[in-house]
Every structure is written in C-alpha cells, then in structure tokens.
Amino acid sequence: MKIGELSRRTGVSVRALRYYEEQGLLAPRRTPSGYREFGGGDVALVERIQTLLSAGLNTELIAGVLHCFDDGGAGPTPIPTCAEMIEELEAARERMLRRIDDLTTSTALLGAIIETGPSPAVSA
Amino acid sequence: MKIGELSRRTGVSVRALRYYEEQGLLAPRRTPSGYREFGGGDVALVERIQTLLSAGLNTELIAGVLHCFDDGGAGPTPIPTCAEMIEELEAARERMLRRIDDLTTSTALLGAIIETGPSPAVSA
DNA sequence: CTAAACTCTGACGTTGGTGTGAGAGTCAAG
DNA sequence: CTTGACTCTCACACCAACGTCAGAGTTTAG
Numbered sequence: 001m002k003i004g005e006l007s008r009r010t011g012v013s014v015r016a017l018r019y020y021e022e023q024g025l026l027a028p029r030r031t032p033s034g035y036r037e038f039g040g041g042d043v044a045l046v047e048r049i050q051t052l053l054s055a056g057l058n059t060e061l062i063a064g065v066l067h068c069f070d071d072g073g074a075g076p077t078p079i080p081t082c083a084e085m086i087e088e089l090e091a092a093r094e095r096m097l098r099r100i101d102d103l104t105t106s107t108a109l110l111g112a113i114i115e116t117g118p119s120p121a122v123s124a
Numbered sequence: 125m126k127i128g129e130l131s132r133r134t135g136v137s138v139r140a141l142r143y144y145e146e147q148g149l150l151a152p153r154r155t156p157s158g159y160r161e162f163g164g165g166d167v168a169l170v171e172r173i174q175t176l177l178s179a180g181l182n183t184e185l186i187a188g189v190l191h192c193f194d195d196g197g198a199g200p201t202p203i204p205t206c207a208e209m210i211e212e213l214e215a216a217r218e219r220m221l222r223r224i225d226d227l228t229t230s231t232a233l234l235g236a237i238i239e240t241g242p243s244p245a246v247s248a
Numbered sequence: 249c250t251a252a253a254c255t256c257t258g259a260c261g262t263t264g265g266t267g268t269g270a271g272a273g274t275c276a277a278g
Numbered sequence: 279c280t281t282g283a284c285t286c287t288c289a290c291a292c293c294a295a296c297g298t299c300a301g302a303g304t305t306t307a308g
Contacts, residue, residue, distance in 0.1 A: 004284065014285090015266060023265095033274055034286060055234040056227065058264070089238050096231045100224055106180040107220045113179060114213045128254065138255090139296060147295095157304055159255060182294070255304070261297080273286070278279100 003028075006038045010046040017046070023059040025049055025066060056096050061088055127152075130162045134170040141170070147183040149173055149190060180220050185212060 007014045020026045021036070026045065028036040052062045065085040131138045144150045145160070150169065152160040176186045192206035 002285075013266075015268085018287095019264095019266065031274095035274080036285085051233070052237075053265085054230060055237065056230045057234070086238060089234060093231055093234045093238065096227055096234070100227050100231070103180065103220055103224050103227070106178065107217055107224070109175070110179040110181070110213060110217045110220070113176075114210060114217065126255075137296075139298080142256095143294095143296060155304095157255085158257090159304080177295085250308090251306100252308105253304100253306080256302080258300090260299085262295100263293100266292090268289105268291080270288090270290105271286105273284105275284075276282095278281090 001038050001040075003036050003038070006042060006046065009043050010050070012046055012050065020046070020049060020059070024063045025059060057089075057092055061092060064088060125162050125164075127160050127162070130166060130170065133167050134174070136170055136174065144170070144173060144183070148187045149183060181213075181216055185216060188212065 001009075003014050003017055006012075006017060010017075017026065021028065026038075026042065026049075028038045028042070031037055049062060049066070052066075053059075065088055068085040125133075127138050127141055130136075131141060134141075141150065142160075145152065150162075150166065150173075152162045152166070155161055173186060173190070176190075177183075189206070189209040189212055192209040
C-alpha cells in the first residue's frame with residue numbers, strides 16, 4: 001500500500017510516517033517512480049512504534065530495540081537475546097520515574113506557593 | 125550592580141539574566157554606555173523567578189503573575205487582588221498533575237513491555 | 249597607555265516529533 | 279488530454295530556556 005493508505009489505517013500522519021522512515025523505523029520498498037510501498041505488516045509495526053512512543057521512548061531508542069520485537073513477520077520465532085534491549089528499556093523507565101519525581105516535587109512547591117500566597121518562598 | 129555581579133550573587137548565568145529581561149521578567153536601568161544596572165532587590169527577584177521556574181512555570185506565566193508577588197520593594201503592602209494569579213497557578217498545577225498521570229501510565233506500559241518481553245502489546 | 253576583564257547586541261544551535269508549505273512528478277478517471 | 283488526487287523531496291517553523299560564538303565597545307587595574 002502507499003503512504004496515504006497506511007496513514008488512514010493507522011491514524012498516523014503522512015509526515016510522521018516519512019519521519020519514521022528517516023529515523024530507520026520503517027523501510028518501505030519503492031516503486032519505479034519513487035513511491036513508498038508498504039506491506040501489510042507495517043500497519044502493526046506503526047502501531048507498535050506508536051505504543052513505544054507513547055511510552056516515552058524516543059525514535060533512536062526504538063530504532064535500537066525494534067528488531068527485538070520482530071517476529072520475522074510470520075512465525076513465533078523465539079526472541080533473540082536482546083538483553084541489551086531490556087537494559088535500555090529499564091534505563092528509559094528509570095529516567096521517566098525520575099522525571100515523575102521532579103514533577104511531583106514541582107507540583108508540591110507550586111501548591112505551597114498557592115496556599116501561602118505571595119510569600120517570599122525563595123529557599124532555592 | 126552590573127550583570128556579572130548579579131550572576132555571581134544568584135548563580136544564574138549572564139545569558140539567562142539577559143533572557144529574563146527579554147521576557148519582561150527583569151527591567152534593569154541602563155548606564156550611559158548601555159550597561160545594565162540592577163538594583164539590590166533584583167537578587168531576590170531573580171531567586172523568586174528561579175523558584176517559579178523550578179516549580180514548572182514558564183516565563184510567560186511568570187511574567188503575568190510576578191507583579192502579584194511584588195511588595196512594592198519595601199512595605200508589607202497588602203497583596204493586590206490577583207485572584208487571577210491564583211487561578212493561573214492552579215491551572216498550571218493541574219496541567220502538571222495531568223502530565224504526571226500521563227507519565228505514570230507510560231511507565232506502567234513500559235514496565236509491562238519489559239516484564240512480558242517482546243509480546244505484541246500493541247493495543248493502542 | 250595598554251591589556252585584561254567585562255559588557256553589549258545579534259544570531260544560530262540545541263532537543264524531538266511533527267506541521268506546513270513550495271515546487272514538481274505520477275497516476276487513474278473521464 | 280486534462281483535471282484532480284496523490285506522492286515525492288527539500289526545508290523552514292515550532293516550543294523553551296538557555297549555550298555559545300562573533301565582533302565590537304567599555305571599564306579598570308597596573
């Protein structure tokens with residue numbers, strides 16, 4: 001299928017799909033005239049990318065670990081080692097947890113500012 | 125004092141201080157030669173700005189509510205109405221809380237991916 | 249007077265996932 | 279053949295708070 005159809009099927013914008021290819025997340029074939037030609041499996045692949053992006057991973061990390069999810073396109077191929085993938089995912093999760101901590105601290109500080117009003121709460 | 129001294133006193137970079145002025149958070153006088161001349165109160169003001177920034181507010185919002193913290197420079201002037209300020213701060217806090225929720229959901233999703241391994245966890 | 253230290257105003261770079269055209273080629277239908 | 283829908287490749291815009299040069303003027307210590 002061409003990029004417009006993939007976009008409609010996945011709800012992902014054409015621009016985003018081209019960006020995914022640029023980042024090495026997608027590798028469509030090309031027609032003689034240069035049009036991208038996607039396969040049926042790419043629908044699930046794009047959805048998987050969306051899932052990982054919504055989980056807070058960036059495209060670089062996704063590009064690094066995406067092949068670990070690749071079942072070869074058909075069979076239940078026993079997953080490659082990819083212990084490295086787990087490590088990177090856990091590192092990403094820990095960054096997110098730290099980010100949550102920071103935000104929690106910030107909201108608490110903001111809450112204090114709101115409650116106490118315009119006090120010179122400049123301890124930092 | 126000049127910008128370098130204010131920077132040393134507050135620990136905020138010269139570039140950041142110029143940026144604050146550009147955003148309307150600071151309004152130093154100028155010497156005939158064009159040098160910024162800050163007053164003693166600006167140290168506390170910069171610290172207050174830092175506090176609000178670390179609380180997750182952006183400069184635009186800070187610019188809008190900063191005058192509500194202004195005590196006139198001396199007396200315990202009863203704070204102006206500025207109910208609007210409280211509203212904006214609470215709105216900002218709620219945005220941050222939503223962001224925390226999103227991140228929490230994402231980390232949970234990422235955790236599930238890590239635990240279950242490369243399963244086709246593409247529900248979204 | 250000179251050199252070091254400081255300050256000034258631009259103005260581009262950063263980070264990441266797109267939005268939004270510009271200008272041009274391709275393809276299917278009438 | 280022509281129109282319209284679709285696609286292509288650049289390439290700038292965006293958001294935020296700065297970092298970091300460049301080139302030039304100012305001030306200060308010796």
